[in-house]
Amino acid sequence: MSQITVEKTAEDAASKSLKVTVPVERVRAAEAKAITYYAQRARLPGFRKGKAPEAVVRKRFTDAIRQSVLEEVLRESWETARTSESLEPISEPSVRNLRFEEGSPIEFEILVEVRPEISLARTEGFRLTRTVPQVTDAAVEEQLQAMRDQKAAWLPVEGERPAPGHLVQVEVTPIEDGKAAATQTYPLVLGEGRAVPDLEERVMTLAPGEEVEADIRFPDDHPDTARRGQTRRVRVKLLEVKRKELPALDDAFAREAGEFETLDALRAAVRQDLEREATREADARLRDDLIRQLAEANAVPAPESLVHRVMHGYANAYGIPDEQIHTFEGQFHSIAEAHVRRDLILGAVVRANGLEATEGDIDARVAEMAGARAVDAGQLYAQLQKANRLPELERAITEEKAFAWLLSKSTVDEATS
Numbered sequence: 001m002s003q004i005t006v007e008k009t010a011e012d013a014a015s016k017s018l019k020v021t022v023p024v025e026r027v028r029a030a031e032a033k034a035i036t037y038y039a040q041r042a043r044l045p046g047f048r049k050g051k052a053p054e055a056v057v058r059k060r061f062t063d064a065i066r067q068s069v070l071e072e073v074l075r076e077s078w079e080t081a082r083t084s085e086s087l088e089p090i091s092e093p094s095v096r097n098l099r100f101e102e103g104s105p106i107e108f109e110i111l112v113e114v115r116p117e118i119s120l121a122r123t124e125g126f127r128l129t130r131t132v133p134q135v136t137d138a139a140v141e142e143q144l145q146a147m148r149d150q151k152a153a154w155l156p157v158e159g160e161r162p163a164p165g166h167l168v169q170v171e172v173t174p175i176e177d178g179k180a181a182a183t184q185t186y187p188l189v190l191g192e193g194r195a196v197p198d199l200e201e202r203v204m205t206l207a208p209g210e211e212v213e214a215d216i217r218f219p220d221d222h223p224d225t226a227r228r229g230q231t232r233r234v235r236v237k238l239l240e241v242k243r244k245e246l247p248a249l250d251d252a253f254a255r256e257a258g259e260f261e262t263l264d265a266l267r268a269a270v271r272q273d274l275e276r277e278a279t280r281e282a283d284a285r286l287r288d289d290l291i292r293q294l295a296e297a298n299a300v301p302a303p304e305s306l307v308h309r310v311m312h313g314y315a316n317a318y319g320i321p322d323e324q325i326h327t328f329e330g331q332f333h334s335i336a337e338a339h340v341r342r343d344l345i346l347g348a349v350v351r352a353n354g355l356e357a358t359e360g361d362i363d364a365r366v367a368e369m370a371g372a373r374a375v376d377a378g379q380l381y382a383q384l385q386k387a388n389r390l391p392e393l394e395r396a397i398t399e400e401k402a403f404a405w406l407l408s409k410s411t412v413d414e415a416t417s
Contacts, residue, residue, distance in 0.1 A: 002026065004073075006081045009109065013116040014090075014303035018081050022073045022106040034068035035061075066100070073106055081110055088115045091309075113305055118348040122297045124409035128289055131415045132282040135274040143270050147257060148249060154242040162204050164191030167242040170203055175213065175233040185239070196222070202236050211237035286412070287403055294406070295341045302337040302344075310336040346402045355405055357397035362390065365397055 002023035010017040039057045058065065078093060093112040100106050154167050162168050167189050174181040188195050190204065198216040206212060213235045218227040247253050254266035294300070311329050314320075314336065320328045350356055363377075366384065370377035384390050 004077050004080045006077075006084050008085065012303045012305055013301055015111065015113050015305035016085065016087065018085065018110045018112070020077045020081060020108055020110055022077060024103065024105055026073065026076075027069065027106055030069045030072040031065060033072065034065045037068070038064065070098075070100065070106075074108075077108075078110065081112075087112060089113065090115050113309065115347075116301075116303060116306075116344060118298075118300060118344045120294065120298045120300075120345065120348050120352070123294065123349060123406060126290060126293045126297075126410040127413070128286055128293075128407075128410055129413045129415055130282055130286045131417050133278050133417045135271055135278055139274055140267060140271050143274060144249060144267065147270075148246045148253070149244075151253075151256070152244045152246050155245050157241040157243050159207075160241065161207055162190055162238070162241045164204075165244060166190050167244070168203055169239040171211075171235075171237040171239060172199070173235040173237075175235060180235065199234070199236065203238055206236070206238040208238055208240055211235060286407075290403070290406060290410070291338075291342050291345055294345050298345075300341050300345055302340040306340045306344075307333065307336045310339050346399060349402045349406060350398055353405055355398060355401040357394045357401065361397050361401075362394060365393060 002025050004023070004026060005021045007019045007021075008016060009019050035054055035057055038061045039054065074095065081087065082089070089112050091113045093110050096109050096111060098106075098108040157166065167187065169185065169187050171183050171185050173183040186195070188200075190200050196216055196218055198214075202212055202214050202216070213233070215231050216234050217231045218224075218229065220228050222228045247256075249263065251262050254260040254263045257266055258269070260266040260269065311332060314332055315325055315328055318328075363381075366381045367377045370380045373380070381390075384393065
């Protein structure tokens, strides 16, 4: 029987495109197998089970037989391609340009993403600086003010027109061809930029209960591109106005914010949190600089197929509409490239030095997490397993081990700013 042929048509460091041809003999063999399957199981009027003529079975199950043939030849073709091309796929292959005509070979293309072969000639001897910004008194006070803002109360304003910072409730009725459309009610804080500036200006001319009809122009940078620069006639009615009242920054506030007896204790805890965050940010910048130097020293590529895959993931995560995909990709392409290089470098370091997270590593991390949460380690492990979070934990530990190994091979200077 003739062999399935596989021909490479395109490739980069992380993907291959293969043209596959399945000869007629193989197609007919798959078809005969499918017909036999349905003939043995089908119950057709006028025939005993398994005794229906082939022509009847073929006519009755045309679509199902065709689908079975495709599944069979695709599976066999993929196994042939993976073996002949020594592929190490990192995702399921995709099929395109399928041609399946009666009496002819089946032809199609397989597009598959593969693990790039990354060789790091240099992984040691880099010079890095870890800069931890100092937490100032002003930063602590800014955080305390943000906490006050979160616990603020909104109190009704009587006898005043609204001003920036006020919370208003408004009714907006579009006027189209002189007729009022459906009215919608919106809450908004004036001055936060969440409403069209023209609309906010009209609202600030009203007292509660008053309304105005006016033309509202959408700004040129409005998120909805179809509305940019457009003008709409609307009727705006102000329903209510409220002002924000911040709580006093005192010991009572500290007790309400958490288990703090005094404002000084809360202030100390805020400083500690900010210092921990500053340390995390410094570590992140240090790792980014290390990856950058590794990429430059080893000329690590960012295969476009992997970059596109990451871009697609970003777009899905952010819910980017199809009409904005091109703009989005232009803005995030460099970020996706950095993401790809980072993963390739860390993967190469892990494989070359056997740094994969072990079961013992995972058990120790779960025990550490359980101790911090004061829960049973076995119970926490079961919860993580049920939520499918263990692979994520394994990746995090593996990455930590890779960075620890890399940093141990370089010089890290400490600094403050």
